[in-house]
Amino acid sequence: MSQWARDLAMGVRFAFTGGREGWARLLLTAVGVGLGVALLLLTTALPNTLVVRHEREEARLDYTYSQTTMPRSDRTLVIADIDTTFHEKDVRGRLMEPEGARAPLPPGLDTFPAVGDMVVSPALKELLGSDGGKLLRERLPYRIVGTIGESGLIGSHELAYYAGANGFAAKINGSSVARIDRFGHPPATSEKSDPVLVLLALVVFVVLLMPVAVFIAAAVRFGGERRDRRLAALRLVGSDGGMTRRIAAGEALAGALAGLVLGTLFFFVGRQVAGTAEILDVSVFPSYLNPSPVLAVLVAVAVPAAAVLVTLFALRQVVIEPLGVVRAARPRQRRLWWRLLLPLGGLAMLYPMVGQGHDNGNFNQYLVTGGVILLLVGVTALLPWIVETVVARLGRGGVAWQLAVRRLQLSSGTAARMVNGIAVAVAGAIALQLLFAGVESDYTKASQNDLSRAQMQVNLPKGVPLDPAARQFAATKGVRKVTALSSASIGDRRKDPEASMELNVGDCAALRELASLPSCHDGDVFALTGAEWDTDTPKLAKPGRTLYIDPSYATERHSEVVWKVPAQLKQARTIKDPTGSQRGGILMTPGALPDRAAEPVTGEIYLSIDQSVPDVREYVRNTAARVDVQADAMTWAASEQSNRFTSIRTGLFVGAACVLALIGASLLVSQLEQLRERKKLLSSLVAFGTRRRTLSLSVLWQTAIPIGLGLVLASTVGLVLGAVLLKMTGQTVRVDWPSVLSMTGFGAAVVFLVTLLSLPPLLRLMRPDGLHTE
Structure with a gap:
């Protein structure tokens, strides 16, 4: 062990004392490793981020499941939920009415805002102060007197406010308006985990981390050819083969340690940037991104250890002699058999879970993780063999083509390492796209709403006059048609009725949206037939029978309205x-509704809107806020999706954006390292008269050929992995070709962008004075 320590330490010294070339090599390695370390640290911080967001959300909860209303005291607070939407972004709103000096204060607030004042989140304050927030300002007629602290928000870009109000104690309904004596601590609920969603989350995590590991492994091997010459010099002064390899591992260790330092700096910079960014409506505060100490230590140990092991593994078959390294000769052809064992082993680990679906318990997380990792690692093992085999058979072509092909034939391993990361990322992304597309139908249900008849719905609270509200909506810009209905229940007894039915009130045009009417005039009353679920209406709707509109139940007591059929x-x-529903019970025109029954009914307004009018939905929401602050305006959609499924998919897109950024940055660093290695060769070719256009094109071919082979392999492995995952979830295998082609195109676009960014330094290197040496 002491010999190993001395050799590794000598390698570290060589890395830091190797002159300008040594520093350049160390810097490139450190940047490459640092980018990977930064993303690893951000990834290890993700679990803590989710926990903190959940804790913040839970700490400000202001609802209860209690069926009884809490008595008033100096410790109670009446709070109303008045959430809204602005340009498809949620705005969390609460009206508060403290009932005593010890009323609970929500997290993030120092004092209660007075009536007519509000405290807002920083993002909402910025939006209201901008030109784009004009329509939202009309909806929030309160004076801004402060901002919500970080402890009261779940993200830096969250739109939220608390406003002062009065008179809401009489509107307590147990749902949108409640009396509470504390925030947070909702009743415990036991929600069964969905094995398919657990599988999705697990595969997303593995797929996002694998490219990072591949990039780190490639980064520690930067400067391989120049390192070979240094190793030969070490053999010349007396070191044996083992010592030479350990010194080389020490140089890689130095780059990894420097990468840890840079990665930590990149992480802190990225953490601050993350606090100002919003991806797919998800934002965080920098304080959320604190890696787990155990995971951070694991990264700090694993990265240097991987640098040493990767270097020793790379040099296992390299003969280092005092006069040179045998790698300069024609290398022995790579073997295929052991490379095929990796993906086959992965398939063998996943096969026992095929057909398990939702019904046979959770998937074995160790088998899933191991199987996916082996399949993706199989990409990195197969790609060098494929590149070597294909380029060995490439022949005639132009000068640029021949230069590129000959270079690839001499160093196909280096070319394969450059594109391994992007191949792994594309393979994993294709598999996930297939899996998400296959199971999406299980978590997405088509809405029953008839969008040809209405596109928005507004629910009004009890006691809001329906006709004036309908007129306001009819006068709203962009509204074509208004269908106004009000509803209540009718029972056979005043208290706790045994049988009950629906009551729907509206003019004749509105009632024809619910039933086929023989004729209709104001004052008519209809009993509905044809709803199979409605068994009480035939028993209750008998002329002369006395019934009760809005009967009381055990949890509520109020004045019922007597009505005779x-x-x-x-x-x-x-x-x-x-x-899309069939209603039962009684239909009633306004002229037949008893006077006292107008108060207990709740209003529903269906709107047909002209969607070509800009901001038409915002005009409707503003009208709803003017009608009543508790009016709930909803936009209809053709389908509804599970929130948990949507959250996992959002996590995938956010993570994929970070991984793509890493892919681009790491590929650029790798490309610059390759160009630096070939500086004298490029200068020599230019000095002999080779055109710069030819050299630039040859560099493009050197990138395009392995990338093309890598994308073909990635598509194949991704399709196989996606098909197996679909079989595991019990789904029919269907290839989503647009997703496959889009992910492949994404990978190609990243490479094209990196090639463009590497052209300026390439042109600077292609000068005859590059032949100068020290």
Whole structure:
């Protein structure tokens, strides 16, 4: 061990005392490793980020599941949920009415805002102060008196506010308006984990981390050819083969240690940038991104250890002699058999879980992780063999083509290492796209809403007059048609009725959206037939029977409205309403509604809008806020998706964006390292009269050929892995070709961008004075 320590230490000294070339090599290695370390640290911080976001969300919860209203005291607070949406972004809003000196204060606030004042999040304050927030300002007629602290927000870009109000104690309904004596601590709920969602999260995690590991492994091997000459010099002064390899590992260790330092700096910079960024409506505070100490230590140990092991593995078959390194001769052809064992082993680990689906318990996480890793590592093992085999058979072509092919034939391993990371990333992304596309239907259900009849719905609280509200919506810019209905329940007893039915009130045009009416005039009453689920209406809707509108139940007591079924009761057959449901019970025109029954009914307004009018939805939401602050305006969509599924998919896109940034940066560093290695060769070719256009094109071919082979291999492995994962979830294998082609195109676009960025330094290197030496 002492000999190993001395040799490694000597290698570290050589790395730091190797002159300008040594420093350049060390810097490139450190940057490459540092980028990977930064992303690893950000990834290890992700679990803590999710935990903190969840804790912040839980700490400010202001609802209860209690069926009884809490009595008023000096410790209670009446709070109303008045969330809204602005340009498809959620705005969290609360109206607060403290009922005593000891009322609970929400996290992030120092004092309660007075009536008419509000405290806002920094992002909402910025939005309201901009030209783009004009329509939202009309909806929030409160004076800004402060900002919500970080402890009261789940993200730096969250739009949220607390406003002071009064008179809400009479509107407590147990849902949107409640009386509370503390924030947070919701009732414990036991939600069964979905094995397919767990599988998705696990595969996303593995797929995002694998390219990072591949890039780090490639970065520690920067400067391989110049290192060979140094190793031969070490043999010349008396070191044996083992000592020489350990010294080389020490140089790689130095680059890895410097990469840890740079990676830590990159991480802190990235953490601050993350606090100002928002991806797919997800934002965080820098304080969230604190890596787990155990995982951070694991990264700090694993990266240097990997640098040493990768270097020793790379030199295992290299003969280093005093007069040179045998790698300069024609290398022995790579063997295929052991490279095929990796993907086959991965398939063998995944095969026992094929067909498991939702119904047979959770997937074995160790087998899933191991199988996916082996398949993706198989890409890195197969690609060098494929590149070597293909380029060995490439022949005639132009000068640029021949220069590129000959270079690849001499160093196909280096070319393969450059593109291994992007091949792994594309293979994993294709597999995930297939898996998400295959299971999406299980977590996405088509909405029953009839978007040809309405595109928005506004729910009004009890007691809001329907007709004036309908007129305001009809006068709103962009609204074509208004269908206004109000509803309540009718029971056979005042208290705790045994049988009950629906009551829907509207003019004749609105009622025809619910039923096929024989004729209709104001004052008519109809009993609905045809709804199979409605068994109480035939028993209750009998002329002359006394019924009760808005009966009381055990949890609520109020004044019921007595109503006698009229003798002129008409029959009507139910049809699907705009929400796709069939209603039962009683239809009533406004002229037949008892005077006292106008208060307990709740209003529903269905709107057909002209979607070509800019901001038409914002005009509707502003009108809803003017009608009543608790009016809830909703936009209809053709489908609805599970929140947990959407969260995992969002996590994939956010992570993929970070990995793509790393891919581009690491490829650029690798390309610059390759150009630096060939500085004298390029200068020699230019000095002999080779055109710069020819050399630039040859460099493009040297990148394009291995990238093309890598993308073909990545597509194949990605399709196989995606098919196996779909079989595991019990889904039919369907290839989503647009997704496959788009991910492949993404990889090609990254390489094209990197090649463009490397052209300026390439042109600077292609000068005859590059032949000068010290």
